[in-house]
Amino acid sequence: MKMTQKELETLYMESYATLKDGTELKLVEEDEWTQDGKYQQLNLVFTDYDKYYSGNIxxxxxxxQGWEFDSDLFGGQDAEVYEVEKKEVITTKWVTV
Known part of the structure; x- marks a missing residue:
């Protein structure tokens, strides 16, 4: 799927977005913001009602003092968006007994 960083940010802010080609998107899930100094990143999962996709803002x-989003800095550049599917993942780790 092709979309701009600004369209991905709109999806985050409004929970839905319509792309230039008319594709309608709906936000499904969002992770917590991850912090790296004064920079934060957030992963979104969304759908076009057929497939699921993931992208970061x-x-x-x-x-x-407020936030500036990536599109404020880099304009309308393409967002990196990947098709995803939900799967159960089992992990093993050491815990205190």
Missing amino acids: GRHGDPF
């Missing part, structure tokens, strides 16, 4: 700044 980013922002920099702080909660006191």
Whole structure:
């Protein structure tokens, strides 16, 4: 799927988006923002009602002075979007007894 970073950010902010080609998207899940200094990144999972996709948005700044999203810095560049599917993953780790 081809979409811009701005379209992906719109999907995050409004929970839905319509692409230039008329494709309608709906937000399904979002992770927690991950912090790296003054930069944050967020993974989104969304659907076009046929398949599921994942993409990341980013922002920099702080909660006191505000945030600038990636599209504010880089314009309408293409977003990296991948088709995904939900699968159960079992992990094993050491825990205190």
